[in-house]
Amino acid sequence: MKQLRFVAALLAAFFVLSLTACGSGSNSFTWFVDSIPANLDPQVASSASDIIACENLYSGLVRRTPDGSLAPELCERWEVSADRLTYTFYLKDGLTYTASKGDPADYAITAEDFVFAFQRMFLPGTNSPYAVEFSALENSAAVLAGQKPASALGVTAAEPLKLVFRLSSPDETFLSKLTLPGAMPCDEAFFDSTRGTYGLTSASTLSSGHFYLYNWTSSGLFLRRAASGSQIDSLRLVENTTSSGQSAEELINNEKCTAALDDSGTPTSLQSVSxxxxxxxxxxxxxxxxxxxxxxxxxxxxxxxxxxxxxxxxxxxxxxxxxxxxxxxxxxxxxxxxxxxxxxxxxxxxxxxxxxxxxxxxxxxxxxxxxxxxxxxxxxxxxxxxxxxxxxxxxxxxxxxxxxxxxxxxxxxxxxxxxxxxxxxxxxxxxxxxxxxxxxxxxxxxxxxxxxxxxxxxxxxxxxxxxxxxxxxxxxxxxxxxxxxxxxxxxxLLVANGIEGLVFDPFGPVLDVTYATKS
Structure with a gap:
């Protein structure tokens, strides 16, 4: 339980279905959602299921770790100016996106992808829910109001792997906000090629994260990554159709789930965090x-x-x-x-x-x-x-x-x-x-x-x-x-013993299995 972190309030009620029901490997994690994710465009994702899918499908500059700290993700390092108004990130070299089924994509991840993502966020027509979070960016209000072009936004690519953010006023939580889906990269050429369907189908979605999109149907959304030891290698977001009348502990003990919300307060031998x-x-x-x-x-x-x-x-x-x-x-x-x-x-x-x-x-x-x-x-x-x-x-x-x-x-x-x-x-x-x-x-x-x-x-x-x-x-x-x-x-939240490294915030909502393992 040392690595199980909760940034604590409440997602809609969810349960987790059988780990073996879909037969996709022993290190799988299935999460029950109110509705199957419908939009994987990270700049506009707003429902709980959409956000959770994006958190695992995409990687940004930084990622929240199980101990609550922020670690470099797509960047090697970053620098912050003395006045806290300029943030400079140095991206890792050789990064590329991954298409559905794990197929390679002919799109490299560069600083320009972050510039385009943030400019999209502040275009009036995007209606991004994340614009308010990054209101400290230079000229953000004027760009959002259509008074200045998107290029005036305080996000620039100084070099292909060097990204610079300029703030009009200090925001001490700026780094943590870079874990939000809206801050994920977006390749402009690929975006244009989708002709308005970006993030709405498997073919129009590219992964920048540890997981790739394996399948997306009316039955659920399934993410995978290459198996590696005890790491969770399969994440499934599905609607619950089989657990009616069963308590959270019963679902877990009967191996129908890995984790479930519980408000009974009864003693349990499972891992739990209040x-x-x-x-x-x-x-x-x-x-x-x-x-x-x-x-x-x-x-x-x-x-x-x-x-x-x-x-x-x-x-x-x-x-x-x-x-x-x-x-x-x-x-x-x-x-x-x-x-x-x-x-x-x-x-x-x-x-x-x-x-x-x-x-x-x-x-x-x-x-x-x-x-x-x-x-x-x-x-x-x-x-x-x-x-x-x-x-x-x-x-x-x-x-x-x-x-x-x-x-x-x-x-x-x-x-x-x-x-x-x-x-x-x-x-x-x-x-x-x-x-x-x-x-x-x-x-x-x-x-x-x-x-x-x-x-x-x-x-x-x-x-x-x-x-x-x-x-x-x-x-x-x-x-x-x-x-x-x-x-x-x-x-x-009751969690099956042996699951570690889950990053979960019931209010974010956040469910990140990037670091999660199953022993």
């Missing part, structure tokens, strides 16, 4: 009696002190509203932001301050604690209610409703207090925090100019600056007890 994109928190509707910050702090403090992390392996301690393991521009957000849970002080004193500030006993008559049914947290809700009764002589009803109704009531503000899952969809810290802004959904009716300003600034910032702005927003929400994090809900 991650999370969800924090269960108390949410206070600021358009109600809980417009009082002191009242929110009083009840939130008492609840947080009384609640214990539920057992069963599905939950873990929360260090903030954002779970551990999520990244911002390649930076571990929770590590950068730290534990932002505030110390409110004496709950009783805060409650008295709220009463002195105008909160009347009659205002508590219509309060209930809203909870989605089926969450398994009824005991937690009752424990919170008991703590409020003991501390403040307040007792509210617990109202459990179906998840669909629960979500609707959160969205339209039809609640006073809710025990709710706050999710960072796609592993996005920004998305989770934006739900508390008036323009992002107004989850709790909270409105604050400073919060809105900092959140807006984080949308265009990069690296540690963006982390700092998001952390300031998270800290503000918690200090004002708009949301009170209680615990995170855990997910995990």
């Amino acid at each position: 991650y999370s994109d969800t924090t269960w928190a108390l949410l206070f509707n600021c358009d109600s009696i809980f417009a009082s910050t002191e009242l929110r702090q009083a009840l939130g403090s008492a609840a947080a002190s009384a609640v214990e992390v539920p057992g069963g392996g599905l939950f873990a301690e929360a260090k903030g509203l954002i779970p551990d393991g999520l990244t911002v521009d390649g930076i571990d957000y929770r590590q950068a932001a730290g534990d932002v849970r505030p110390a409110f002080g004496d709950p009783r004193a805060l409650y008295i301050a709220a009463r002195d500030g105008g909160v009347s006993p009659s205002d508590f008559g219509r309060i209930s604690l809203l909870l989605p049914s089926g969450s398994g947290l009824s005991d937690t809700a009752e424990l919170i209610n008991s703590a409020w009764q003991k501390e403040f002589s307040l007792f509210f009803s617990v109202e459990e409703v179906e998840p669909e109704e629960f979500q609707k009531r959160l969205e339209n503000g039809s609640y006073t207090i809710a025990l709710a899952p706050v999710q960072a969809e796609g592993g996005s810290v920004y998305t989770a925090l934006a739900r508390f802004s008036p323009t992002g959904g107004g989850l709790t009716g909270y409105s604050d100019a400073l919060y809105t300003t900092q959140l807006s600034a984080s949308a265009t910032a990069t690296g540690s600056t963006r982390c700092s702005l998001l952390a300031a927003c998270e800290r503000q929400l918690l200090e004002q007890a708009v949301a009170v994090p209680l615990f995170t809900q855990q997910k995990r």
Whole structure:
């Protein structure tokens, strides 16, 4: 398990089919996807299955290794200028693309292929999802808007094997972004020869990576490479049609799969790594009696002190509203932001301050604690209610409703207090925090100019600056007890023993078997 790396949040549910079912060798890895990859054009690939296929089919200048570092891939080395605005890469000599079935291709990989790839990315007609990631490139905004030609973009081939990137402002995560599919090379002559079908058929796809395209049908997409010891030499992306009703562990133990997502939390002898994109928190509707910050702090403090992390392996301690393991521009957000849970002080004193500030006993008559049914947290809700009764002589009803109704009531503000899952969809810290802004959904009716300003600034910032702005927003929400994090809900990937070197990010999404082995 030493080499199994997860850059932690959540792909759609997937399972892995039999390693022996297709009879293509002992070192195969089959990954179950929602839909068969449909587009292998790396500059436009956007669905999870398309991205995963591209990550293994193509190689870029650098590649993420199992220990989390960046290693040279198609380049020998690189240099970064003192002002962090110029990156120079020296490509390996003799590199060529590979056609389907492993046939050689008459196209060499040169610096010009990267120039063309990045220019395509910023052409308005390409609609590349990766343009925003490389917005620090010189003249990128003007090229994307059609105000300057693609040749003005800050990417040039100084020599056939020398590639230079020029940035208009430093981007400390620039190197890690070069692992994205959009940064993969594209040969202009081959691209033109495909007449608009680049990456859409086997014949119009060339590999620059360790794997080549072996077969691509309605049954799945199959990648191969030459067998070498214990290396994974076959990757298959297929839809699941045989594993209905079987648990993740059953699939693996019955040799129907190599890995599977699991949320049971039951003990296992398999390799497993936990991650999370969800924090269960108390949410206070600021358009109600809980417009009082002191009242929110009083009840939130008492609840947080009384609640214990539920057992069963599905939950873990929360260090903030954002779970551990999520990244911002390649930076571990929770590590950068730290534990932002505030110390409110004496709950009783805060409650008295709220009463002195105008909160009347009659205002508590219509309060209930809203909870989605089926969450398994009824005991937690009752424990919170008991703590409020003991501390403040307040007792509210617990109202459990179906998840669909629960979500609707959160969205339209039809609640006073809710025990709710706050999710960072796609592993996005920004998305989770934006739900508390008036323009992002107004989850709790909270409105604050400073919060809105900092959140807006984080949308265009990069690296540690963006982390700092998001952390300031998270800290503000918690200090004002708009949301009170209680615990995170855990997910995990179970992996058959003997698989090592898998690079996986549930939020990227990333599934790279380049370094993977099977013993």
